[in-house]
Amino acid sequence: MTDTDAAGIAQRLDQVRARIADAAARSGRPAEAVRLVLVTKTVEPERVRAAIRAGQAELGENKVQEGRRKAEALAGEPVRWSMIGHLQSNKVKDALRFADELQSLDRASLAEALDRRLQTLGRGLDVLVQVNSSGEASKYGLPPEDVAGFLRQLTAHTALRPRGFMTLARFTPDREEVRRCFRVLRAIRDRAMEEAPQGTALADLSMGMSGDYELAIEEGATIVRVGQAVFGPRPLPDSHYWPEAAA
């Protein structure tokens, strides 16, 4: 990696932070009300290090093996890793080797596998419940109508600390449809904060990526997951990372 590459990463990171601050202001909130999780999938550790040097501390990975490898390569850096992709129950052990947070909790069997492993390790984990806000059959995430029951089930898993919700909006140039997905998630969050046993602990809304994070913040996002706007386009198509995006 050249110095120019590193400077470009730092510059684009600054631009994203400035846009986050502007969008937060438009929604009547301070910039600090929105966490930026920088998504590092397919990005080499040296380029990630340039972002860390530029002050970025929160990183996200979509796949367990890649996340583990990168976390090891960057061991000793002052960063926190979020697992944001679909997690198979047989990869729980490996995910917990690097992840400080899981944003893609989408089924009871995964909650159970995570809790069992966490109890053995004697630690807890912040989790977000992934919701299928677009209604596409191919997407991961709980259907909105299953969320309330799922939150009640989660109370049995004492190592899991539910903090809120995560979604992927529909992949479409139709901004109103994207906005609708974000509103679905926000309504679920508002209702859960009033009615779920976990109550006000469920404040987080993780929604918005490179193409739509400003829109998401306008609709109340407290966490945005952004990769390409900082690191440039990925070499692999998204279908590699979201099997559900193949179509």
Ligand SMILES: *Cc1c(COP(=O)(O)O)cnc(C)c1O
């Ligand atoms: C890759 C990814 C992102 C970030 O997408 P960009 O287009 O790089 O901003 C966000 N969320 C999830 C779950 C991802 O896999």
